[in-house]
Amino acid sequence: MAVTTSAHTLPPEAVRERIEAGQARLRALLPGLTEAGIREPSELPGWSRAHVLAHIEGIGLAMARQARHALRGELIEPYDGGRPARAAGIEAGSRRDAAALGRAVAAALDEASAAWAAVGPADWSRPVHYRDGDLRTALLCWWRELEIHLVDAGMGHGPQDWPRELCHHLLDHLAPRAPHGLHLVLEATDEPSARPFGPQGAPTVTVRGPLTALTAWMAGRAPGRPLDCRRAGATVPLPELLDWP
Missing domain, CATH: 1.20.120.450 (dinb family like domain)
Known part of the structure; x- marks a missing residue:
């Protein structure tokens, strides 16, 4: 399997x-x-x-x-x-x-x-x-x-050394860390990948950056690269994540 x-x-x-x-x-x-x-x-x-x-x-x-x-x-x-x-x-x-x-x-x-x-x-x-x-x-x-x-x-x-398959697995595993009350979208800048978390009707926060940096952030580790976080087109701080699943 x-x-x-x-x-x-x-x-x-x-x-x-x-x-x-x-x-x-x-x-x-x-x-x-x-x-x-x-x-x-x-x-x-x-x-x-x-x-x-x-x-x-x-x-x-x-x-x-x-x-x-x-x-x-x-x-x-x-x-x-x-x-x-x-x-x-x-x-x-x-x-x-x-x-x-x-x-x-x-x-x-x-x-x-x-x-x-x-x-x-x-x-x-x-x-x-x-x-x-x-x-x-x-x-x-x-x-x-x-x-x-x-x-x-x-x-x-560093996280930049993580295999891409591991990053995708980690993003699946860490989905419960997505904040309540937001529609969180992770957009990888180095591959055609967008990961939505949370209800569609909630306010959308989009975080953009390399796949490994997005994964590191979701894992509670330093991304190593700046992440771009926006809500309604305006730059905002990264949201607080929930506990490790």
Whole structure:
């Protein structure tokens, strides 16, 4: 079964290929980790680069765990102990030195690759506990988390590097963030693409910019490029987005 967005139909195997490419980008950066570097602030308020890397490690293992158990016909929480254990794991993981942190992230990427490689074409609809979804749901979660948090780590990879298919998927996934009471239209300046959100009869706010910049804004990240926001032809500030879905 394919992963469908408004512009692309991407088979899960193709999603997995893009994840492997993202993991390769992260792997290439791990040998360059330094003690000073991992203590620097990340793009996420209150988190160091080490916190972000520990989170990538944790979510990679959590989604791999969903895959391993789903193939055995079992449902299991992404994290033993739920969100408190997740938070504690990130905090503890962030205290490791650069070498240990790099090894742990590399090991998590190895496990993620192995777990998802074991999923066959007939397995994608197997249920998982994560969001009461299926293996496609968990695979897409790992894609989003890997790519977004690689940007958050501030290691030279930015939203401008996101694959276009990921941008389209993210815009679908983040539709619930569109503000209430507005008809929000995102117009990409680098492709014939317009994304409407919200009721047609509401006041229209149009935001224009490159696809990756629009996606970064919807994801709560710095667009990196100016966005043009207009209402009734007049320039207005970007609207406040709702919570992450």
